[in-house]
Amino acid sequence: MRRRGLGNSSSQLQKQLEEQHAETWLQKSIHFMSHQRGFARAASTGLVEPLNFGELPTLLTVPKHRWLMRVYAQDVLSRLEEIKASITSTFGRVLKIDSTKKTVRKLAGHSRGTAARAANMGNEHGQIIMSVLAESEGHGLGKMVEGVIRCYHDAGVSPPEVLYVERDCCGSYLHKMIRAWQNTNICLDIWHFMRGTAVGCTTDSHPLHAGFMNKLSHCIFMWDDRDLQALKEANRAELEAKLVHPTDLLRNSRAEMARHCKRTTRSSSGDGDLDFGSD
Missing domain, CATH: 3.30.420.10 (Ribonuclease H-like superfamily/Ribonuclease H)
Incomplete structure (x- = not known):
């Protein structure tokens, strides 16, 4: 419950516990009955004395989601001072x-x-x-x-x-x-600066608005060279572990770059000038 998120509510947790509890009970029951059958066969042949195993243990019910939330609330209260310290520091x-x-x-x-x-x-x-x-x-x-x-x-x-x-x-x-x-x-903030610039040129419903914002973002931001080089070396090492001759044609995806690389703002001189290009 400490890592609650979308699709991880107390009701969902209670259903998962019920499913895992029932599955474990079935496995233990099969194990219990298989051993009981073996001892019964041995007792019928006179190898061992007859044993009384009793009834099969019943399946216990899992606590409801309200009980789980109550326990989670008590756990949060026990860590309240630690949470306050982590927030204020x-x-x-x-x-x-x-x-x-x-x-x-x-x-x-x-x-x-x-x-x-x-x-x-x-x-x-x-x-x-x-x-x-x-x-x-x-x-x-x-x-x-x-x-x-x-x-x-x-x-x-x-x-x-x-x-x-x-x-x-x-x-x-x-x-x-x-x-x-x-x-x-x-x-x-750069995002609000971009929004203010786009308001003077077009609206969100304009068909070229997305392309304009993409070009504007490319003019303002650039990927960090050291992070890009480290990502390329990591991908090359991964390809070398799988392939004999990794090619240089494979490019880093935008999702990988956004996950592993930082973006910086371009300088106001050299090739970092704001240039919207021929488009």
Whole structure:
């Protein structure tokens, strides 16, 4: 239950336990009856004294999914201090503030409809440092930033180098909030920069919108050369273990590159200039 996810609910776990429990019981029952038959044959020939094995043990029921959830809740409570320590000790040198509506749509009960957006602050490793629920976009960010600054100060961690935001990167409001981090640069997130550029050219429904965004992404990002070279050497070693003469015609797939390689932004000089090409 510690690795709960989509398709791994308590009900699904209870069904899997029932299936495995019944399968194990059947195997043990067959083993029990086979030995019972052997002793019965030996007793009929006079080799051993007759034995009373008794009735076959009945199949015990598996606890319900509510019992599993109760045990899991007790396990979480026993690790509460450890979880708090792991959350509050998460820092980073590159932070990003982003808001979404997907989280608040999952609220149910009395909490449903009490928030419009969820603002998250994460680091370069994809870890969430702090998250708040707000009534509107941009509301409540001041307290969140103050809390993160206080955590950095209390832990004695140096301030982050860059803070990426989705809007108002040049405004004075954010600069006032992080005045304690004087050396931290506030930059606009590249994805929102691309979206803003695409709005001035076309719309999402335009047939060339996907191609334009692909070209724009290629102009901004480039794959890390060292990671690409390491991936090529790993694939070549794998081919050499399977084939006699691996060919150079095999190219790395985009999924492999996204899994094992980093992407960096191109420089503003040389072959890294923003050039949309002849298309």
